[in-house]
Amino acid sequence: MAVSKTFGAEAVRQAYAAGQRVFGENYIQEAVDKITALADLPLQWHCIGPIQSNKTRLVATHFDWVHSVDRLKIAQRLSEQRPADKPPLQVCIQVNIDGGSTKAGVQPEAALELAQQIQALPRLQLRGLMTIPEPAADFAAACAVHTQARRLLEALNAKGLGLDTLSMGMSADLDAAVQCGSTMVRVGSAIFGKR
Numbered sequence: 001m002a003v004s005k006t007f008g009a010e011a012v013r014q015a016y017a018a019g020q021r022v023f024g025e026n027y028i029q030e031a032v033d034k035i036t037a038l039a040d041l042p043l044q045w046h047c048i049g050p051i052q053s054n055k056t057r058l059v060a061t062h063f064d065w066v067h068s069v070d071r072l073k074i075a076q077r078l079s080e081q082r083p084a085d086k087p088p089l090q091v092c093i094q095v096n097i098d099g100g101s102t103k104a105g106v107q108p109e110a111a112l113e114l115a116q117q118i119q120a121l122p123r124l125q126l127r128g129l130m131t132i133p134e135p136a137a138d139f140a141a142a143c144a145v146h147t148q149a150r151r152l153l154e155a156l157n158a159k160g161l162g163l164d165t166l167s168m169g170m171s172a173d174l175d176a177a178v179q180c181g182s183t184m185v186r187v188g189s190a191i192f193g194k195r
């Protein structure tokens with residue numbers, strides 16, 4: 001996924017011309033403006049930023065995927081507000097995999113319950129987990145954290161969840177993420193340059 005936050009529609013068009021189809025955005029209103037301006041292109045849009053209750057309708061209406069769901073209330077609103085003429089919204093649960101107390105994301109111990117609740121919502125399709133770990137000191141440290149996320153995904157699948165997506169790895173740690181089980185890296189500055 002190419003993370004195009006803070007870059008304009010023209011930068012996304014250039015990436016599209018180079019073959020990129022999947023884009024991620026953090027800021028909902030900025031994203032909606034870009035999605036609207038680029039409606040002539042066959043792009044897939046992923047919401048990867050924090051979602052407040054008053055923004056769920058915009059997310060449900062304009063995005064194909066959302067990676068940053070960490071509360072049932074947000075998931076319920078997204079399901080209720082997903083337009084009937086669109087396929088189910090594809091969802092990842094954001095997990096606070098390295099335990100920072102102030103960080104977004106559900107605690108790993110709470111992921112199973114939230115996953116089961118989301119699977120029961122009619123207009124969402126639960127696909128997997130998303131993590132944003134703290135920057136790691138080196139490759140081995142990054143890999144250790146990414147491996148914890150992979151094990152959590154495997155544990156959920158052992159309970160029958162059937163998840164296929166592990167959204168982890170950014171510009172600084174994408175090699176370690178891929179080696180340790182990521183199925184989708186989210187790459188911003190390494191593609192578009194410094195923000």
Ligand SMILES: *Cc1c(COP(=O)(O)O)cnc(C)c1O
Pocket residue numbers: 003005026048049132170171172186187188189190
């Ligand atoms: C900005 C951002 C990225 C991309 O980060 P880079 O370091 O620019 O690759 C990936 N994931 C999330 C959630 C982000 O906010």
